[in-house]
Amino acid sequence: MSVDYVLMKGNEAIAEAALRAGCRFYAGYPITPQSEILEYMSVHMAKRGGVFIQGENEIASMSMLFGAAACGARCMSSSSGPGFDLKQEEISYLSAAGLPAVLVNAMRYGLGDGEITAGQDSYWVSTRGGGHGDKRLLVLAPASVQECADLTYLAFDLAEKYRNVVEILSDGAICQMIEKCVLPEPREHDMNKFDWALTGKPREARKNKAYNLSYYMGYEAYDRYMREKIESMFENEQRWEEFMLEDAELVLVAYGISSRACRSAVRQARRDGMKLGLIRPISVWPFPRRAFAGVPDSVRGYVSVEMSITTQMGEDIQLATEFSKPLYAYLTSKEIPTVEGIIAYCQEILAGNIKPTEVL
Amino acid sequence: MADIIMAGFGGQGVLTAGKILIDVAAREGKNVSWTSSYGAEMRGGTASCSVVISDEEIGSPYPTKLDILLAMNEPSYDKFIGSMRDGGLVIVNTSLVAKSGYPDNVRVYGVDATDMANAAGNGRAANLVMLGAMIKASGLLDVDRFGAGLDAYFDAKGKNTPKNAECYRLGATSLREL
Amino acid sequence: MPVFRKPESIINTAGYCGGCGHGVIQRLIAESIEELGLQDHVIGCVDIACSFWSQDALNFEFIAGPHGRCAAVATGIKKVRPDATVYVHAGDGCSYVIGLSETIYAAIRDVPITMVVVNNGIFGMTGGQLNLATTLIGDKTLSSKAGRDPKTMGHPVDMLKTIANCDVAFAARGALYDVKHIDETKRYIKKGFQNQVENRGFSIIEVLSPCPTNWKLSPVDAMAKIKNETEKVFPVGVYVDRGGKD
Numbered sequence: 188m189s190v191d192y193v194l195m196k197g198n199e200a201i202a203e204a205a206l207r208a209g210c211r212f213y214a215g216y217p218i219t220p221q222s223e224i225l226e227y228m229s230v231h232m233a234k235r236g237g238v239f240i241q242g243e244n245e246i247a248s249m250s251m252l253f254g255a256a257a258c259g260a261r262c263m264s265s266s267s268g269p270g271f272d273l274k275q276e277e278i279s280y281l282s283a284a285g286l287p288a289v290l291v292n293a294m295r296y297g298l299g300d301g302e303i304t305a306g307q308d309s310y311w312v313s314t315r316g317g318g319h320g321d322k323r324l325l326v327l328a329p330a331s332v333q334e335c336a337d338l339t340y341l342a343f344d345l346a347e348k349y350r351n352v353v354e355i356l357s358d359g360a361i362c363q364m365i366e367k368c369v370l371p372e373p374r375e376h377d378m379n380k381f382d383w384a385l386t387g388k389p390r391e392a393r394k395n396k397a398y399n400l401s402y403y404m405g406y407e408a409y410d411r412y413m414r415e416k417i418e419s420m421f422e423n424e425q426r427w428e429e430f431m432l433e434d435a436e437l438v439l440v441a442y443g444i445s446s447r448a449c450r451s452a453v454r455q456a457r458r459d460g461m462k463l464g465l466i467r468p469i470s471v472w473p474f475p476r477r478a479f480a481g482v483p484d485s486v487r488g489y490v491s492v493e494m495s496i497t498t499q500m501g502e503d504i505q506l507a508t509e510f511s512k513p514l515y516a517y518l519t520s521k522e523i524p525t526v527e528g529i530i531a532y533c534q535e536i537l538a539g540n541i542k543p544t545e546v547l
Numbered sequence: 548m549a550d551i552i553m554a555g556f557g558g559q560g561v562l563t564a565g566k567i568l569i570d571v572a573a574r575e576g577k578n579v580s581w582t583s584s585y586g587a588e589m590r591g592g593t594a595s596c597s598v599v600i601s602d603e604e605i606g607s608p609y610p611t612k613l614d615i616l617l618a619m620n621e622p623s624y625d626k627f628i629g630s631m632r633d634g635g636l637v638i639v640n641t642s643l644v645a646k647s648g649y650p651d652n653v654r655v656y657g658v659d660a661t662d663m664a665n666a667a668g669n670g671r672a673a674n675l676v677m678l679g680a681m682i683k684a685s686g687l688l689d690v691d692r693f694g695a696g697l698d699a700y701f702d703a704k705g706k707n708t709p710k711n712a713e714c715y716r717l718g719a720t721s722l723r724e725l
Numbered sequence: 726m727p728v729f730r731k732p733e734s735i736i737n738t739a740g741y742c743g744g745c746g747h748g749v750i751q752r753l754i755a756e757s758i759e760e761l762g763l764q765d766h767v768i769g770c771v772d773i774a775c776s777f778w779s780q781d782a783l784n785f786e787f788i789a790g791p792h793g794r795c796a797a798v799a800t801g802i803k804k805v806r807p808d809a810t811v812y813v814h815a816g817d818g819c820s821y822v823i824g825l826s827e828t829i830y831a832a833i834r835d836v837p838i839t840m841v842v843v844n845n846g847i848f849g850m851t852g853g854q855l856n857l858a859t860t861l862i863g864d865k866t867l868s869s870k871a872g873r874d875p876k877t878m879g880h881p882v883d884m885l886k887t888i889a890n891c892d893v894a895f896a897a898r899g900a901l902y903d904v905k906h907i908d909e910t911k912r913y914i915k916k917g918f919q920n921q922v923e924n925r926g927f928s929i930i931e932v933l934s935p936c937p938t939n940w941k942l943s944p945v946d947a948m949a950k951i952k953n954e955t956e957k958v959f960p961v962g963v964y965v966d967r968g969g970k971d
Contacts (some may be wrong), residue, residue, distance in 0.1 A: 194566075194573055194581075205573055212805055238804040242797075250794035250827065254770070255802025258790050280791050364608050365566070366579035378805065385786045385802065387809035389765035390733075396780060397785045397788040451606025526612045 202227035211237030221293035247279035257397035259384030265291035279318025287346035305359030307494035353524025360444035427475035435464030550610030554595035555619025560674030565596035571696030580608035679718025744944025746934025793824030796831035821858035853939030894926035
């Protein structure tokens with residue numbers, strides 16, 4: 188019997204979708220819980236005629252990627268937590284040179300080496316970070332294996348459309364789980380289609396330089412270009428999913444693995460007579476502010492459900508809601524939130540036993 | 548709809564048992580999810596995977612209340628027995644688990660999975676004996692169709708042997724209520 | 726009668742200081758590329774230090790990435806554009822200090838690129854600080870004002886010996902202090918590009934090069950220092966020539 192789906196891990200879906208999007212360069216360094224991306228690429232990249240390099244570290248891997256991206260190749264690297272920290276330098280350089288690339292960050296718990304199990308504490312570094320300097324990364328947060336494939340496939344198009352780094356913000360649960368996944372159609376990418384890429388051109392041709400765009404554009408034009416690019420991405424790339432918002436009293440806000448428990452909690456709570464709803468950001472930058480414009484008047488507050496120690500996404504919710512409703516944060520840190528825990532927390536809010544969370 | 552945990556020592560094949568289960572269930576048209584403990588979570592004796600099988604969209608792939616527990620060793624039984632829903636099903640590997648009594652709110656079946664697999668000359672297939680017992684006792688999927696699916700799973704991996712199906716059959720026919 | 730011409734790939738002046746060796750090295754690179762007929766398909770990789778000016782001076786496509794990562798950047802380029810001539814022009818701070826790992830691993834991977842390393846014993850672009858790999862014992866810099874003391878700053882290291890531990894195609898050191906040595910350096914650099922044409926593997930050419938500005942010497946005295954002091958620590962010559970391995 189033939190089937191139209193495959194059963195694969197989130198990591199494998201990301202890697203396979205990247206290959207099907209025409210990614211032909213991968214460089215990375217092993218780190219749990221995303222090493223399967225590197226391992227998958229080591230097996231399958233050469234079969235598609237691409238380049239796989241296990242780098243001596245993340246910085247070198249990203250520098251190799253910088254070179255390949257400048258040549259117009261569709262490029263990917265991946266890491267987690269402390270490994271992703273090491274990529275910050277080149278993210279800044281890629282951004283300065285306007286080079287497209289897709290990076291995967293499979294979040295794990297904790298500061299420093301932390302713990303290899305799932306976490307969601309890289310929200311700040313993903314939505315605010317990317318090294319020093321004014322820029323934004325487009326950050327997409329899959330909540331299923333299917334979305335691991337779909338968003339990775341999309342990421343390469345977005346990276347090229349905006350000449351910007353796109354990050355897939357996965358986590359140790361989403362990237363390790365197996366689900367059904369319908370893979371996208373394979374496509375070929377023409378690395379000679381860009382007018383900015385390095386090809387090694389003949390004498391008479393105009394030569395391209397891959398370096399800070401500001402050096403060639405002039406600072407004023409460059410500043411304007413960057414500002415307009417960021418505005419355009421913010422305007423056009425907000426993605427989210429709404430779930431049972433109508434007549435909701437409390438709206439859960441969660442992405443990635445936390446949003447999965449939230450969906451179950453909304454269903455369960457409504458069976459028990461408590462009116463919960465869910466806004467699931469799919470893009471965490473740009474944060475889907477538009478989603479909050481349409482919430483019903485019945486809403487009494489928002490509950491950010493995150494695997495972090497303090498709320499990281501909370502400030503984005505407050506910006507989106509203009510501080511109009513109380514914000515509560517249900518924070519489970521190293522533990523994956525449970526349906527029972529979410530429901531109990533919401534019951535306490537509605538009973539008036541929990542004060543709003545102050546965003547620090 | 549079933550929320551399932553399969554647990555045992557590392558090397559007993561509980562992760563593979565879970566993968567076989569979702570493979571066959573998915574072919575039967577079900578939605579499935581599989582998650583596993585990994586790395587540091589696994590230190591201290593138990594490896595486990597959570598499997599959700601459902602006709603509907605799956606929310607949390609990490610069930611906290613279980614319909615089915617497949618316990619291949621005693622630490623696994625001790626760790627997860629308290630998470631069972633009333634009326635849930637527990638399959639224990641009686642080669643390695645010997646309790647003087649079991650809770651009243653669940654149905655418990657035992658099978659000498661390790662001994663039977665060894666006797667069948669397929670010592671690594673205790674997980675398949677357990678699967679046979681679980682499919683039979685739960686009625687989750689048809690016993691024969693699951694057996695065919697199990698063969699297809701190993702055929703696709705290119706490492707099937709008739710002893711796999713034999714161990715599965717042993718499990719499906721040898722379980723006893725405890 | 727032969728006419729002495731400037732390579733046509735040189736299209737601009739570069740911002741090097743008077744007496745600097747970078748301009749000579751840049752010219753030797755351009756001459757080698759043109760003599761081998763490669764000038765229509767070149768991607769140069771420079772560091773964001775003194776070698777950066779070369780990307781304004783030469784009529785090639787260029788890339789400048791993070792400081793020190795030239796060998797890795799060039800690796801990425803060569804892997805996806807294997808038909809292009811890919812070379813690195815970078816200093817000893819880039820290649821041997823912050824980017825030593827990148828350089829060594831390009832050698833270990835035996836990536837068929839041509840890497841030209843300018844050994845001037847100092848961090849030039851930032852104004853003349855100590856180079857841990859190449860500053861000579863006793864030399865005064867902005868960050869070793871009493872002179873390099875091996876007790877606290879260690880000894881300079883002959884990195885070509887380190888690289889010779891890897892199975893590379895070619896490793897050699899030249900100097901610029903007289904015509905004979907400039908010619909020899911040119912032969913090494915050209916050999917490095919020839920190896921790339923023949924896909925023979927990683928070629929590295931280090932050049933002992935003067936930095937009169939930061940050494941606080943006249944250009945003539947700077948050349949004399951290389952001949953009398955630097956070359957004693959870093960001998961010129963061929964360290965590895967693997968030859969044909971088809």
